[in-house]
Amino acid sequence: ATPTAVMVGTGRAAELGVLIGDGDALETARRVTAVVLDKTGTITRGRPALTGVTPTGGWAEEDLLALVAAAETGSEHPVGEAIVTAATDRGLALPPLRSFDAVPGHGVDAVVGDRHVLVGNRALMAARGVDVAALQPIAAAEAAAGRTPMYVAVDGRPAAVLAVADTVKPGSAEAVAQLEALGLSVWMLTGDDAATAAAIADQVGIEHVLAEVLPADKAAQVRRLQEQGHVVAFCGDGVNDAAALSAADVGIAIGTGADVAIAASDVTLVGGDLRGIVSAIALSRRTVTTMK
Numbered sequence: 053a054t055p056t057a058v059m060v061g062t063g064r065a066a067e068l069g070v071l072i073g074d075g076d077a078l079e080t081a082r083r084v085t086a087v088v089l090d091k092t093g094t095i096t097r098g099r100p101a102l103t104g105v106t107p108t109g110g111w112a113e114e115d116l117l118a119l120v121a122a123a124e125t126g127s128e129h130p131v132g133e134a135i136v137t138a139a140t141d142r143g144l145a146l147p148p149l150r151s152f153d154a155v156p157g158h159g160v161d162a163v164v165g166d167r168h169v170l171v172g173n174r175a176l177m178a179a180r181g182v183d184v185a186a187l188q189p190i191a192a193a194e195a196a197a198g199r200t201p202m203y204v205a206v207d208g209r210p211a212a213v214l215a216v217a218d219t220v221k222p223g224s225a226e227a228v229a230q231l232e233a234l235g236l237s238v239w240m241l242t243g244d245d246a247a248t249a250a251a252i253a254d255q256v257g258i259e260h261v262l263a264e265v266l267p268a269d270k271a272a273q274v275r276r277l278q279e280q281g282h283v284v285a286f287c288g289d290g291v292n293d294a295a296a297l298s299a300a301d302v303g304i305a306i307g308t309g310a311d312v313a314i315a316a317s318d319v320t321l322v323g324g325d326l327r328g329i330v331s332a333i334a335l336s337r338r339t340v341t342t343m344k
């Protein structure tokens with residue numbers, strides 16, 4: 053595009069809350085064939101809330117929640133924050149956190165008081181040899197409803213299933229429909245449980261879901277689509293998304309997301325509304341047509 057066309061284009065986008073880095077980004081946006089969306093914080097608000105605690109093995113709900121919340125005080129993950137908030141809201145006293153390890157994409161491993169506490173997904177329990185088969189139906193029901201199930205093990209024994217719920221942003225479903233109307237294929241990419249991801253995808257009309265993807269593998273999933281011939285726009289908000297944002301042909305960050313995600317991207321959606329992606333792509337097509 054001519055510099056003038058690009059300036060007019062990026063200026064109009066800015067009015068819509070879409071910040072476009074440079075003319076190259078606008079030209080590449082025009083050729084995009086696949087849009088990959090992170091789930092948590094991108095399609096959804098990214099502010100999960102604890103919705104359920106199902107204890108087992110003789111645990112009282114409040115004792116169990118206090119133990120788990122103590123473990124999660126060490127975590128920066130939104131899911132951890134939701135659990136701590138729930139315990140605080142109930143006025144629970146948290147036992148002392150003695151040691152803490154975050155297991156990326158899986159959960160946390162902590163020592164609380166004299167108890168060993170594991171909180172996380174099925175893969176974490178499998179890796180640590182905790183048999184959660186008896187709790188699986190409860191977790192499956194939570195996931196089918198679009199909530200994220202997490203298992204808790206105390207001293208190596210199953211102790212509970214927790215569930216957290218996050219809500220879809222108002223513009224997400226409309227954005228997906230409009231992107232498809234522009235002829236693009238739309239994908240969801242998430243570290244979350246496959247059944248939870250499928251339920252959320254269903255709510256916003258996404259057919260292609262890549263779930264239970266470890267943070268370190270998100271960029272590889274973007275490259276896999278590129279190897280299949282796609283020109284890929286990836287939109288994400290998190291620290292975990294920086295590599296995928298760089299790998300994508302067009303990286304689109306959520307303006308309220310992590311600074312490293314914004315730094316790794318070509319386009320920023322100031323208010324986080326996914327309809328901004330539609331504006332950017334539609335605009336890129338118009339801008340380049342104008343100069344012809």
Ligand code: ADP
Binds near residue numbers: 156172
């Ligand atoms: P997302 O793409 O949803 O941000 P992550 O890759 O960060 O997912 O995490 C994947 C899964 O690992 C979460 O859905 C959750 O089940 C589990 N997990 C991650 N961090 C925690 C935590 N602090 N406490 C419990 N579970 C966690």
Ligand code: MG
Binds near residue numbers: 091092
């Ligand atoms: Mg996210």
